[in-house]
Amino acid sequence: xxQEDTRQEGxxxxxxxxxxxxxxxxxxxxxxxxxxxxxxxxxxxAIDWFPPAASTQADKIDTLWDVLxxxxxxxxxxxxxxxxxxxxxxxxxxxxxxxxGPPIHGNTRLEVIWTAIPATLIVGLVVYAYVxxxxxxxxxxxxxxxxxxxxxxxxxxxxxxxxxxxxxRNAQLFLPAGQSVKFEVRSKDVIHDFWVPDFRLxxxxxxxxxxxxxxxxxxxxxxxxxxVCAELCGLGHAFMxxxxxxxxxxxxxxxxxxxxxxxxxxGGGQGGGGAPDAKAIFTGGKSSTSATPCGACHTLSAAGxxxxxxxxxxxxxxxxxxAFIKQSILQPDAQIAxxxxxxxxxxxxxxxxxPAEVDALVKYLSDATK
Ligand code: CUA
Numbered sequence: 416x417x418q419e420d421t422r423q424e425g426x427x428x429x430x431x432x433x434x435x436x437x438x439x440x441x442x443x444x445x446x447x448x449x450x451x452x453x454x455x456x457x458x459x460x461a462i463d464w465f466p467p468a469a470s471t472q473a474d475k476i477d478t479l480w481d482v483l484x485x486x487x488x489x490x491x492x493x494x495x496x497x498x499x500x501x502x503x504x505x506x507x508x509x510x511x512x513x514x515x516g517p518p519i520h521g522n523t524r525l526e527v528i529w530t531a532i533p534a535t536l537i538v539g540l541v542v543y544a545y546v547x548x549x550x551x552x553x554x555x556x557x558x559x560x561x562x563x564x565x566x567x568x569x570x571x572x573x574x575x576x577x578x579x580x581x582x583x584r585n586a587q588l589f590l591p592a593g594q595s596v597k598f599e600v601r602s603k604d605v606i607h608d609f610w611v612p613d614f615r616l617x618x619x620x621x622x623x624x625x626x627x628x629x630x631x632x633x634x635x636x637x638x639x640x641x642x643v644c645a646e647l648c649g650l651g652h653a654f655m656x657x658x659x660x661x662x663x664x665x666x667x668x669x670x671x672x673x674x675x676x677x678x679x680x681x682g683g684g685q686g687g688g689g690a691p692d693a694k695a696i697f698t699g700g701k702s703s704t705s706a707t708p709c710g711a712c713h714t715l716s717a718a719g720x721x722x723x724x725x726x727x728x729x730x731x732x733x734x735x736x737x738a739f740i741k742q743s744i745l746q747p748d749a750q751i752a753x754x755x756x757x758x759x760x761x762x763x764x765x766x767x768x769x770p771a772e773v774d775a776l777v778k779y780l781s782d783a784t785k
Pocket of ligand 1: 567568569570606607608644645646647649651652653655
């Protein structure tokens, strides 16, 4: 019994002595931490996290990201090295199985430090992020600003313009480079999220309210940029993708003139008068429309597509007449194939396809499924 007590006391003494020793280890920990922070920050800045920045707002957001990397990587490294250091130096050694650690009753100086430093860091980052937010949301100096209404529905976006007093809708988004645009985002059914990754901004489209954000496409951004729905909104969510076309100001003015022309007179822009290429529309190959291509969801052996979100057209259209095919494209919910639900197919082909394109598709599909 007495012998055991002595052994226990001996262990306790060496335990305390051990814990006072590691000055050198602490210095080593600091060196390791500094090196790891520098490497981590360097890697964080070197990695190309985002797609090309296509708006002036995107540059500011990317800078904010870099600042967050610089501020947060050292904090992460600090936490991990202190954990590693503690595991290494304060681990249980043989003979210490029944010991408690030394009694600790708080350390005011340490607690003040570890409260004050993170608080300062967070307040600084919050203020900076707020300044950036104010900056990217600021209204343009030039009035009146261009407003494009964005309507989300299962599973497509529609854009409404008001150019020179003329209101018109389009299934594609066209924007002039170098000019600010405010998107007013609405939803006709469920929650969607209007996101153009190259612009770096996204916002929910919520039924019953109007949300908004502004972007100014950069001059260098002339070209096409993906529009994505970033909120799971139903079976067709993954196909709720369209394209933002950034153009030069003269190109945009020419497009507005054509797109805002009364219906019937503006059909000439699709392919120089030649018959529309139905197969290209179906597969999304060379199509000039930004409608979701049929082949993304439908199997059709003639087109070489194998989508399974919608009915297999080789089977489903066999023996059907042109009227049925046309109705299925323009009013997808009029007749539902067994095993499929309503609201899966985009309801907007009436506006995203020209009448000539619809007719070409109907002819193509009825020939392909005879
Ligand atoms: Cu709309 Cu996801």
